[in-house]
Amino acid sequence: MTSRRGRGPAAPSPPGGPRRTSGPGQAGRGQSTRGQTGRGQAGRGQSGRGQGAAGRSGVRGAGGAERAARRDRDARPPTAPRRRPRALLRRRIVRRDPIKRLNVGLLLVAFVLSLFAGRLVQLQGLESKGYAEAAIRQRLNRIPLPAVRGAITFAQGQPLAMTVDARVIYADPTLIQQYEQKNHTNIRNKIATTLASMFGLDPATLLKKLTPRAKMDRYRELIHHVEPDRARMVTAMNFTGIGTQQEYRRIYPGGSLAANVVGFVNAAGDGAAGLESSTNKLLKGRSGWQKVEVSEKGQRIPMGEDQQLKPIPGKGLRLTLDQDIQWKAQDAIAKQVKATKAQSGSVIVMDPRSGQILAMATAPTFDPANYGKYPESDWGNRVVQDDFEPGSTSKVVTAAAALEAGHVTPDTVFDVPDHITKYDRTFHDSETHPTESLTFGGVLAKSSNVGTIMASDRLTNAQLYQYMRAFGYGQETGIGLPGEDAGSLKPPNQWWGTDRYPLAFGQSVSVNALQVASVYATIANHGVRVTPSLIAGTTDDHGNLTPAAKPAQRRVISGTTAAELTKMLEGVISKEGTAPAAQIPGYRVAGKTGTAQRVNPRTGNYTGGGYNATFVGFAPAENPQLVVEVVLQKPQNGYYGGEVAAPVFKDVMSFALQSRRVPPSAGRSQKIRISPDQR
Structure with missing residues (x-):
């Protein structure tokens, strides 16, 4: 016999016939149903059965109640087990399954290895060049x-x-x-x-x-x-x-x-x-x-x-420097600077035909191996870096312009007083003297400022300026030494009032010593100016010489004018001239003295500025081989060029002529007329 609604076999009927199941006794069936669906609870089922048993106990007695309870127990299905948490269940599965555990470990190892492999690819593949370069830089x-x-x-x-x-x-x-x-x-x-x-x-x-x-x-x-x-x-x-x-x-x-x-x-x-x-x-x-x-x-x-x-x-x-002549020039000027207590001094020895500098000496000087022990003022080359007013040595430029223009000759006579007034200025000779008649050669020999002004009156401003520029005033010499001062020469349109007159005898214009030496080298070279040079050529690491390019040349005055000037300059060395101390036995010498006032930088005028003493000349006069210039800046013991500079010229020129084996002059110096009545 099947149970109602197909829920399982019915419990056997108790002895005495079927019992009624209506009323409270239904609780037992309800418990059985809940047990099958998993939702029943033991307490409630037990309670229902208790109630049914109690209801029956009054009718059947104690024995019937026990049998009914036993039948209910036997008919009740077993209680369903409690469900375990899923995580705990998975752990138990893993522990119980070694294959799965091994697979998980292998996955972890593979992951770690993949990280290392990726880093290796990055270092050795993608970024290897950069790291290699960095490593080399550290070692290089x-x-x-x-x-x-x-x-x-x-x-x-x-x-x-x-x-x-x-x-x-x-x-x-x-x-x-x-x-x-x-x-x-x-x-x-x-x-x-x-x-x-x-x-x-x-x-x-x-x-x-x-x-x-x-x-x-x-x-x-x-x-x-x-x-x-x-x-x-x-x-x-x-x-x-x-x-x-x-x-x-x-x-x-x-x-x-x-x-x-x-x-x-x-x-x-x-x-x-x-x-x-x-x-x-x-x-x-x-x-x-x-x-x-x-x-x-x-x-x-x-x-x-x-x-x-x-x-x-x-x-x-x-270089073009001659070691022996350089030594002599340097020794001579150092001694004279010391003897005259001059501020400084310089000597230039030059070959007028080639423009080559054979000696260029200054005093004081310095030791280049220990230059830090000397003042910076001694490091430079005063021959090109110090500018000064040339004074009477510049009169030869005025004389050259007047002769070349045909306005005068060496025998042109001038009545020369000791002073002359031009507009609002009066110009004086260096010494007081009565008015005297002098040839133009005599004007140059006696270095008369007044006579030079009178001769310059025959020149226009443009002519005077043109010849000064042609001789190299106001422009660099081309020697190639650093720091050269080109001097100062204003153009005629900037001349005012009486500016042209001091220009004629060497004031109101500034030059460096090499510019002055170049003027006399031009005259000695028959009127052709050769750019001064110091470098004979370059050598390679085997000593092979590559000669320097020939220096530029240009004609400034004619050969005739140069010869006339040479004759006039020989008169300066005569007993009637300003520099008999420059005479050299056996050689004809031509030259010019210069005694120029120095501008006082404190006052802007000549008062208290001192003097520059200069002598420049060449020899032998009939066939000039050498030009020597001596400049003494602000000497204290004497300041006339013929007194303090001419003796140094004689000393250095005599040595240089012998060193270069220049033969003595064949004849005596040409006589020039100083005055018109001289025969």
Whole structure:
């Protein structure tokens, strides 16, 4: 017999016939239904059955109640088990399944390996070039390779300036720092103290250079121009991070000889004065470099990266200076500056035919190897850098203009007083004298200011200016020395009132000493001006000479005018002239004195300014070979050019003529008429 609604077999009927199931007894069936659906609860089922049993107990008694309860228990289905949480269930499954556990582990390992593989691909594939370049940069050490600076020599090849082997002491600050960290010591102080005592340097400055500025500070130059023997002493000390490297040192075998021409090289290796400065690019050449790989200990890595740009040696200069004549000129002017207590002095010796400078000396001078011990005013070349009013030496330009224009001849007579008034100014001769008749040759021989003004009246302003420019006033000489002062010459449209008259006898115009020497070289060269030159040519690193281009030439006056001027200038050296002290036995000499007032920079006028004393001339007068000029700036013991400058001219010219083996003059000096009644 099936249960109602198909819910399972019906419970067997108790003895005595079927029992009624209506009323409270339904609770038992309800419990059974809930148990099958999983929603029934034991308490409620038990309660219903209790109630049914209690209802029946009053009818059937105690035995019937027990049997009914037992039947209900037997008919009740088992209670469903409680469900466990799903996470706990998964853990139990994993623990119980080793294959799954192995798969999970393999997945984790594969993930980690994929991360490493990706990083390797990034480092060795995508970014490998950048890291390789960074590694090379850390190992590469760039070493400068300086070029050998060209030598400067005299005309005969004796060295004036030359380059010799030397060493630079350098440091590897990073390596020193690593050594200190590894050994827990402070070696930098010891290095700085030792090197400072050896080379007379400041220990604090060296210590600062030994301290790294960046993470890979591998090269720092400490001391330059060290002699090789002393550099070997430093190497023998075996300091970590200290080494030596080849470089070059500039030396000057002649000391102060021609120092103001040659100049010097500064600590950076560049020319800072003289020809060392003006021809620095030519002399210096082109420096090179070398890149080598070094280990962290500072040792070169064999077969490592090695890049190199070879240096190109500089060209050498062969000058036109004659060593013996240069020495004589320098010695003579130094003695005279000292004897006259002059502010400074200079001497120029020049070949008028070629324009070559054979000597260019100034005093005071300096030692280019120790230039820092001398005032900067002594480093320059006063021959081209100091301008001054030429005074009477400039009268030859006025004379040349008047002769060339045909307004006068050497025998033209002038009645010359000791003063002359032009407009609101009065001009005087250097000495008081009565009015005297002088030929134009006599005007030049006696160096009369008044007579020169009278002759210049026959020239226009344009003519006077034209010849001054033609002789080189107001423009650079072309010598190629640095810092040249071209002087000052105003054009005629800027002349006012009486400006032209002092110009005629050498005031109100400024020149440098080489400009004046060039004027007399032009006359000595028969009226042709040759640009002055100091450089005979350049030499390569094997000593092969490449001659310099010939200097420019131009005719300024005719040969006839030049000959007339030469004859007039010989009269200056005569007993009637202003410079008999310039006479040289056996040689005919032509020249001119100059005694010019100096402008006082404090007042702007000539009061208290002192004088410049000058003498310039050439010999032999009949066939000029040499021009010599002497200038003394502000001498105290005498100031007339014929007294203090002419003796130096004689001394230097006599030596130069003998040194150049110039034969004596064949005849006596030509006589010129100083006055019209002279025969």
